[in-house]
Amino acid sequence: MxxxxxxxxxxxxxxxxxxxxxxxxxxxxxxxxxxxxxxxxxxxxxxxxxxxxxxxxxxxxxxxxxxxxxxxxxxxxxxxxxxxxxxxxxxxxxxxxxxxxxxxxxxxxxxxxxxxALPIADKKGDYFFENSKEWYGLPNGQNEFHTWDLWQVVDASGPLSCRVKPNGKIMKTYRRGDRITAGYDGRGHASAILGADNKETHPSALNPSSIKGAPWMRTSDKCFVRANRQYIQPLSGSKI
Missing domain, CATH: 2.40.128 (Lipocalin)
Structure with a gap:
């Protein structure tokens, strides 16, 4: 962490x-x-x-x-x-x-x-690569971008769906209050924020327009939730 x-x-x-x-x-x-x-x-x-x-x-x-x-x-x-x-x-x-x-x-x-520096959502409540305050990787100055690790489900409308891909089939659900961890793909890519087109934002592309559609976050359960403060919010490391 x-x-x-x-x-x-x-x-x-x-x-x-x-x-x-x-x-x-x-x-x-x-x-x-x-x-x-x-x-x-x-x-x-x-x-x-x-x-x-x-x-x-x-x-x-x-x-x-x-x-x-x-x-x-x-x-x-x-x-x-x-x-x-x-x-x-x-x-x-x-x-x-x-x-x-x-x-x-x-x-x-x-x-x-x-x-x-906790992530800060944009005016629409979305967490993009640009505004989620993603940190540089460790160790030894590799300077890779990472998505903030720890999040909590805040959706009050019911179970939060975690899908096999953005807008895909439901793989599992989370309850309000559940803690989730950002996950990475098998290639070790650090960015867990994807667009609705299932494409990752390149570290050099820090503009929300580089994501097609609403942003989604890959979790450690290898499924995706909407990256919006209506559904998830970042947690401080002090909450571990």
Missing amino acids: ASSYVSANGSTRLLLDEKNWYGEYQTQINGKVWAGEITPGRILGHTGNRAMYSSFKDNPGVVLESPDEVNSFCSGGFTAIQTVENGRYVLKARWSASEGKNCPGVGQPITLRLVE
């Missing part, structure tokens, strides 16, 4: 493996994008009330504003305090750069409040 966290202004995003507390991040400093990895470290406490003490290092070459910055990076200590507020994880994260090349933050620790 991994969770995506984001700052209030959206400039910093952190992906955290909740089991091993390995992470990846991307942020903007002085208009430039910096990205890197957080190594597994010492963990104290329990889920929802714990602290992590580790280190971070930017990936050289991410900052490409000029040839002189190709190998720019920062590295140093990283700490994070995890709590639960209003039913979702919150991190107080601190990057303390101690060395690097062309690093603007040496000796100037940065502390941010990051909130678990």
Whole structure:
């Protein structure tokens, strides 16, 4: 299970493996994008009330504003305090750069409040690839897109049908309150959001128009439910 966290202004995003507390991040400093990895470290406490003490290092070459910055990076200590507020994880994260090349933050620790970035439906209530806040894959910076893992059935009109394919025959049903997990196909494709034409959205196509018809989500039961907040809603990792 991994969770995506984001700052209030959206400039910093952190992906955290909740089991091993390995992470990846991307942020903007002085208009430039910096990205890197957080190594597994010492963990104290329990889920929802714990602290992590580790280190971070930017990936050289991410900052490409000029040839002189190709190998720019920062590295140093990283700490994070995890709590639960209003039913979702919150991190107080601190990057303390101690060395690097062309690093603007040496000796100037940065502390941010990051909130678990739950998917947000569009005006019609649909969850598309674009608006479901899908997170990058782990481990080791593979940067694959994934659909949010944990969802709950909220349909009050009756059992929610899970179909063999979008608009296909009913394979099974879920009851209101049931928890479902996004599932992936046998090829290991990460996106579980499909269109009514049974075609996946390519990771580079972040436009809802790339999906034909209403979006559907593949579940771990190898069937499909409508990806709309009338039927399903995302759950925080704190609900596990």
